[in-house]
Amino acid sequence: MPESWLTPIDSYCERLGPGFWAEPLNAVTNAAFIAAALYALVLWRRAGARDWPALWLIAVTFVVGTGSFLFHTFANRWSLLADVLPIAVFIYSYFLLAMRRYLSLGLVAAIAVMVLFAAFNMSFGRLWLGILPGLTLNGSVGYVPAALALFAVGIVCRVSDAREAGRALLTAACVFALSLLFRSIDDTVCTRMPAGTHFLWHVLNALMLGLLLKAAIVHSSRKSPTHVQG
Incomplete structure (x- = not known):
């Protein structure tokens, strides 16, 4: 492996050194993604239908949590790819x-x-x-299009025949917007909050993914939603 792939990355307030557990909160809160995937898997099994697209998204959510854990522990260039690529796939x-x-x-x-x-x-x-050269949002600009798309698709769903799906997407979009706020202010609040706020990005993002996965499972049929407990 080229040495450049092992170049350390220090992007978050919580990290104070190169150690594996130098970002404990950022690392352990990735369990929230695993929990979201397991929750969705239970819903998927209860729904009864073999909804393979939804199962694919559940699997990707599990990989998102794993990849993010790798990045917040190894914190180098190869683990950065393990973090961002599954997110893009989702x-x-x-x-x-x-x-x-x-x-x-x-x-x-x-x-x-x-x-x-x-x-x-x-x-x-x-x-x-x-347009806004000084406003980098602590590296969160790249996630803004996904948030805008989530709001836009949710609105289109609300004015079309997919009103309940639209409600779920708009709820998820609001959670996503809040999670982006916490990701963006991580460095700003660092002097007052040594742990930073990036871990809240993980928790809220996992909640958002759980909402999106549930919507996908419940609305597996284009004709009528599936009633699923949970």
């Missing part, structure tokens, strides 16, 4: 599912809209920093 996978399942787009149309979203997502950072 974002695009869920976006595609939302286009198909909630908005009832055909496969080609859904993929086309997803490609447009991907183009917007990849260009957003340059656009943002071009």
Whole structure:
């Protein structure tokens, strides 16, 4: 493995050294993602239908928690990829599912809209920093397009036939916005809160993913929601 992949990364308030447990709260709160995945798996089994897209999202959520744990313990370049890549996979996978399942787009149309979203997502950072060069949100700018998309799709669902799915997406979007706030202020509050606030990003993000997974499972049928206890 090239040595550059082992280059240490110190991005968060809680980390004071290179040790494996130098970010204890940031590390252990990744268990919330595992809990969200297990909760969704229970719902998936209770629903009875073999909803493979939802099961894929559940598996990705488990990998998100694992990858984030690796990053907040090893804290180097290879573990950064283990952190961000599963998140990207979840974002695009869920976006595609939302286009198909909630908005009832055909496969080609859904993929086309997803490609447009991907183009917007990849260009957003340059656009943002071009307009607001000093406002980096502590590295959170890259997540803003996902939050905007979640709000937008939720609103479209609310004014279409997928009103209940829209309610779930908008609730998840509000949780996501709050989690982004805590991610963004981690460095700002560091002198007053030595542990920082990044761990709250994990907890709230896990809650958001749990809400999104439940919505996907409950609305596995385009005709009528599935009643699932939980």
